[in-house]
Amino acid sequence: KRFSCLSVQGSASTLKPLLLGHSNCTAIMLDRAEVILHDIFGDPVYWExxxxxxxxxxxxxxxxxxxxxxxxxxxxxxxxxxxxxxxxxxxxxxxxxxxxxxxxxxxxxxxxxxxxxxxxxxxxxxxxxxxxxxxxxxxxxxxxxxxxxxxxxxxxxxxxxxxxxxxxxxxxxxxxxxxxxxxxxxxxxxxxxxxxxxxxxxxxxxxxxxxxxxxxxxxTFNRLCGNGQKTCTQPTRWRMAYAD
Structure with missing residues (x-):
């Protein structure tokens, strides 16, 4: 059993060096992989x-x-x-x-x-x-x-x-x-x-x-605030993008 610690914020390409370094493995488990963004996330192709x-x-x-x-x-x-x-x-x-x-x-x-x-x-x-x-x-x-x-x-x-x-x-x-x-x-x-x-x-x-x-x-882009907070940072607005 081998574990590697990696903190990732951003696109999936950030994981490339880690994955290539374990190319002999038959399976790799990525905890919380849903937070990793596709490299073209939010562009017209993604939205299509x-x-x-x-x-x-x-x-x-x-x-x-x-x-x-x-x-x-x-x-x-x-x-x-x-x-x-x-x-x-x-x-x-x-x-x-x-x-x-x-x-x-x-x-x-x-x-x-x-x-x-x-x-x-x-x-x-x-x-x-x-x-x-x-x-x-x-x-x-x-x-x-x-x-x-x-x-x-x-x-x-x-x-x-x-x-x-x-x-x-x-x-x-x-x-x-x-x-x-x-x-x-x-x-x-x-x-x-x-x-x-x-x-x-x-x-x-x-x-x-x-x-x-x-x-x-x-x-659309709103969230509940923590206890005692009447205002708080709201979600990032990922708006629809269309091809020209």
């Missing part, structure tokens, strides 16, 4: 590939049904209709509206201990959410979270208007954890205003979907 990737219609249908029935949201009213052909560039002269709800990705579990300065407790998260609801004139908030049931019940004592997608046992068995995560992402991506969690790839995927649907970046 990203726009071509669509979630399975079965998953979108489940999410859209929840949007209609619980959040009074549909693509036509929300101005979030996507062309069937991803190669058709959307109208960039105006921003998407989004459904009449706030969406929050509230990361819990390991984040509570690993990022204590940047992850609020439930009460402080609820206070920040309530400020945003009032600011944007919204009454409902969709919560995408890995919180346990008891934690979500506690959150609702501070924020009764909070809702989340709670599948039946049959749907849970059909979609599994990965499918349910995509349902949460799709619902959150269609909100009037989105707030994510600090350095979360789950939040980042939602931000990408919102870029593809052409939301105002001010409604």
């Amino acid at each position: 590939i990203r726009r071509s990737m669509r979630f399975a219609s079965k998953l979108r249908d489940v999410a859209d049904k929840f949007r209609r029935e619980v959040l009074n949201s549909d693509d036509k009213r929300d101005d979030t209709v996507l062309e069937e052909d991803w190669k058709i560039v959307p109208n960039r002269t105006h921003y998407a509206l989004g459904g009449p709800y706030l969406a929050v990705h509230l990361r819990r579990q390991d984040y509570v201990n690993s990022r204590p300065k940047d992850v609020p407790d439930l009460k402080w998260a609820a206070e920040q959410i309530r400020v945003l609801l009032k600011k944007h004139g919204l009454r409902k908030v969709f919560i995408a979270t890995d919180a346990q049931d008891e934690e979500f019940k506690t959150l609702k004592t501070y924020l009764p208007e909070a809702v989340r997608f709670e599948p039946s046992n049959e749907v849970r068995e059909q979609l599994k954890d990965g499918g349910l995560a995509i349902v949460d992402q799709w619902i959150a991506a269609h909100a009037r205003f989105f707030v994510g969690s600090y350095e979360s790839t789950f939040s980042f995927r939602i931000q990408e979907e919102r870029e593809i649907m052409n939301f105002d970046p001010d409604t």
Whole structure:
């Protein structure tokens, strides 16, 4: 067993010397490889590939049904209709509206201990959410979270208007954890205003979907602040890029 310590911030090419130095190995495990950026990340080619990737219609249908029935949201009213052909560039002269709800990705579990300065407790998260609801004139908030049931019940004592997608046992068995995560992402991506969690790839995927649907970046690139913080550094704005 051999281990090499390497701190990486940036593109995947940074790893090249390390990988070439272990060319005789049959397998190399990279912990947290999801934080490594592709060398062309964010350029027009990257975004063409990203726009071509669509979630399975079965998953979108489940999410859209929840949007209609619980959040009074549909693509036509929300101005979030996507062309069937991803190669058709959307109208960039105006921003998407989004459904009449706030969406929050509230990361819990390991984040509570690993990022204590940047992850609020439930009460402080609820206070920040309530400020945003009032600011944007919204009454409902969709919560995408890995919180346990008891934690979500506690959150609702501070924020009764909070809702989340709670599948039946049959749907849970059909979609599994990965499918349910995509349902949460799709619902959150269609909100009037989105707030994510600090350095979360789950939040980042939602931000990408919102870029593809052409939301105002001010409604997309936001995050909850740590306990006691009313302002904090917001996420980097990775904007859509198109070929000339």
